[in-house]
Amino acid sequence: xxxxxxxxxxxxxxxxxxxxxxxxxxxxxxxxxxxxxxxxxxxxxxxxxxxxxxxxxxxxxxxxxxxxxxxxxxxxxxxxxxxxxxxxxxxxxxxxxxxxxxxxxxxxxxxxxxxxxxxxxxxxxxxxxxxxxxxxxxxxxxxxxxxxxxxxxxxxxxxxxxxxxxxxxxxxxxxxxxxxxxxxxxxxxxxxxxxxxxxxxxxxxxxxxxxxxxxxxxxxxxxxxxxxxxxxxxxxxxxxxxxxxxxxxxxxxxxxxxxxxxxxxxxxxxxxxxxxxxxxxxxxxxxxxxxxxxxxxxxxxxxxxxxxxxxxxxxxxxxxxxxxxxxxxxxxxxxxxxxxxxxxxxxxxxxxxxxxxxxxxxxxxxxxxxxxxxxxxxxxxxxxxxxxxxxxxxxxxxxxxxxxxxxxxxxxxxxxxxxxxxxxxxxxxxxxxxxxxxxxxxxxxxxxxxxxxxxxxxxxxxxxxxxxxxxxxxxxxxxxxxxxxxxxxxxxxxxxxxxxxxxxxxxxxxxxxxxxxxxxxxxxxxxxxxxxxxxxxxxxxxxxxxxxxxxxxxxxxxxxxxxxxxxxxxxxxxxxxxxxxxxxxxxxxxxxxxxxxxxxxxxxxxxxxxxxxxxxxxxxxxxxxxxxxxxxxxxxxxxxxxxxxx
Numbered sequence: 015x016x017x018x019x020x021x022x023x024x025x026x027x028x029x030x031x032x033x034x035x036x037x038x039x040x041x042x043x044x045x046x047x048x049x050x051x052x053x054x055x056x057x058x059x060x061x062x063x064x065x066x067x068x069x070x071x072x073x074x075x076x077x078x079x080x081x082x083x084x085x086x087x088x089x090x091x092x093x094x095x096x097x098x099x100x101x102x103x104x105x106x107x108x109x110x111x112x113x114x115x116x117x118x119x120x121x122x123x124x125x126x127x128x129x130x131x132x133x134x135x136x137x138x139x140x141x142x143x144x145x146x147x148x149x150x151x152x153x154x155x156x157x158x159x160x161x162x163x164x165x166x167x168x169x170x171x172x173x174x175x176x177x178x179x180x181x182x183x184x185x186x187x188x189x190x191x192x193x194x195x196x197x198x199x200x201x202x203x204x205x206x207x208x209x210x211x212x213x214x215x216x217x218x219x220x221x222x223x224x225x226x227x228x229x230x231x232x233x234x235x236x237x238x239x240x241x242x243x244x245x246x247x248x249x250x251x252x253x254x255x256x257x258x259x260x261x262x263x264x265x266x267x268x269x270x271x272x273x274x275x276x277x278x279x280x281x282x283x284x285x286x287x288x289x290x291x292x293x294x295x296x297x298x299x300x301x302x303x304x305x306x307x308x309x310x311x312x313x314x315x316x317x318x319x320x321x322x323x324x325x326x327x328x329x330x331x332x333x334x335x336x337x338x339x340x341x342x343x344x345x346x347x348x349x350x351x352x353x354x355x356x357x358x359x360x361x362x363x364x365x366x367x368x369x370x371x372x373x374x375x376x377x378x379x380x381x382x383x384x385x386x387x388x389x390x391x392x393x394x395x396x397x398x399x400x401x402x403x404x405x406x407x408x409x410x411x412x413x414x415x416x417x418x419x420x421x422x423x424x425x426x427x428x429x430x431x432x433x434x435x436x437x438x439x440x441x442x443x444x445x446x447x448x449x450x451x452x453x454x455x456x457x458x459x460x461x462x463x464x465x466x467x468x469x470x471x472x473x474x475x476x477x478x479x480x481x482x483x484x485x486x487x488x489x490x491x492x493x494x495x496x497x498x499x500x501x502x503x504x505x506x507x508x509x510x511x512x513x514x515x516x517x518x519x520x521x522x523x524x525x526x527x528x529x530x531x532x533x534x535x536x537x538x539x540x541x542x543x544x545x546x547x548x549x550x551x552x553x554x555x556x557x558x559x560x561x562x563x564x565x566x567x568x569x570x571x572x573x574x575x576x577x578x579x580x581x582x583x584x585x586x587x588x589x590x591x592x593x594x595x596x597x598x599x600x601x602x603x604x605x606x607x608x609x610x611x612x613x614x615x616x617x618x619x620x621x622x623x624x625x626x627x628x629x630x631x632x633x634x635x636x637x638x639x640x641x642x643x644x645x646x647x648x649x650x651x652x653x654x655x656x657x658x659x660x
Contacts, residue, residue: 015064018139020057025078028087044080059139069262070349073161083330094275097291105175106294112202112239113178115295117273119233124285148284149224149231162272163256167222169230174207189217202242215243215260235273237266265349306359307341314360327366393469405465410448413438428473441473445487453491463492484545491531491538499609500582511539523549567629573659575619585654592650597643603627
């Protein structure tokens with residue numbers, strides 16, 4: 015939501031002394047992240063993220079309240095004079111309990127209307143163009159400043175009494191947007207004797223709108239049930255500023271206040287004369303107070319919060335706070351519909367206090383620590399080992415489509431009685447179908463080699479009843495090679511992938527037979543076995559820890575001229591052997607990163623760019639060390655007919 019910094023400072027004068035950068039840091043600490051700042055010629059516009067439960071903060075005064083509570087600075091008083099109410103001059107009836115209070119007034123407009131520049135600027139910053147119609151502009155300006163929607167009818171277009179009632183089947187209403195909508199009994203409407211003139215809390219009607227020729231206006235400032243407004247807005251596909259505020263819970267106590275503020279603006283902007291003001295209905299009953307026990311607050315905070323401090327923060331929020339035994343009895347203000355249970359109050363105390371002030375101590379354990387379940391430990395060990403072997407863990411749906419053909423000797427799964435859909439109606443009896451689909455999807459997106467595993471339950475229906483068992487699935491598909499320019503990509507040999515998976519299974523301490531992954535030709539191999547077939551706690555699954563270096567890594571490139579017929583592996587092995595002999599454990603890796611063939615090179619020769627990587631466990635390597643090792647690698651290359659390229 016957008017906020018005009020100048021308007022915020024009008025509501026909270028203390029903000030004038032706080033730089034913009036500090037305001038942008040202060041708001042996120044209160045739970046209002048600043049998504050962006052738009053620079054304007056006068057004051058910047060803040061784009062602030064406000065959660066749906068904080069309807070009270072979706073106005074300049076509402077956001078200023080939270081800033082005021084944190085800063086301990088006072089809000090600017092609402093500069094208005096309460097209208098003297100008298101006998102109703104216009105019949106108004108409330109026939110729906112979704113509208114408990116309806117404040118109104120009738121005013122005669124003057125001949126000249128002029129929206130002040132300050133209001134025009136605020137409306138423009140909020141994305142609303144001023145209409146130069148005092149009743150319309152003033153209503154919109156009040157909405158953005160104070161968060162309470164109001165409406166103005168052309169009083170001379172109303173026919174008979176004004177009634178707040180439920181809609182009737184077959185009724186229609188043309189809104190301010192010019193669209194005719196069919197109403198139902200679920201719509202809360204404002205109607206006169208001829209029919210509906212507005213969707214309550216959502217949109218006014220075109221027939222009674224204020225125009226430049228309007229001479230008398232009837233003001234509406236009411237409170238509508240947020241649930242009713244949300245349902246209406248959703249049903250009619252309307253999202254208006256009014257429905258946005260009412261749908262999140264407006265402040266019922268603002269109904270007469272907003273009416274008075276709107277009337278005062280019309281008197282100032284349009285020379286309006288008050289004909290009469292009155293209110294129908296009454297404010298909703300006071301909500302029950304909420305008890306906040308210090309034990310709950312301290313348990314949520316993880317540390318002791320003085321009760322006096324909690325009382326201070328809640329009082330600054332506008333709550334009425336009284337001591338009740340060892341805790342607090344809190345009456346939330348009328349604009350905070352989200353404060354309903356003790357946990358809400360505790361959250362507010364910690365939010366205003368600052369979450370960054372909370373300690374990082376772990377919560378105390380209740381009772382002696384319990385050992386981890388053995389099956390969980392086994393699954394974690396197996397997953398860790400497979401990841402070390404270059405496999406990626408997948409997490410797929412446990413439900414499949416029973417219409418798909420079974421995969422091999424796939425066990426019959428369990429049909430769900432109430433599935434989300436046909437494709438998710440069978441509890442799978444194998445992991446291989448899911449692994450195969452995942453592999454094909456990755457290969458279709460350009461993956462060269464796919465190594466996948468999944469550890470998950472499988473289900474089968476047996477004569478003795480349903481069975482569930484933890485299962486391990488492995489898959490290797492795609493192409494091999496491509497590690498460097500001299501190791502070309504190639505398709506897997508028929509037995510290569512199978513032998514690889516058998517080696518993995520042997521590493522895990524299990525025996526099983528892989529099956530081919532087929533899709534218009536062999537792509538690889540996959541295998542599945544019960545988790546119970548693997549060692550439960552064998553330390554051989556996780557190899558011994560190898561310490562990592564705390565010192566920087568060094569890379570050196572060596573460009574070599576070699577014969578076109580030179581075999582890569584022979585030369586690379588010789589260089590690597592020389593580096594291991596002189597550098598020891600500091601030698602990490604050797605590979606070819608580029609191959610260059612061009613007529614500019616000597617006849618029969620090509621250029622290989624060899625990259626060497628070094629890193630010691632006990633020290634920072636020096637230039638002299640690395641130079642000596644590179645020289646040794648060069649000598650090994652020269653023994654195979656290579657020479658250093660200038």
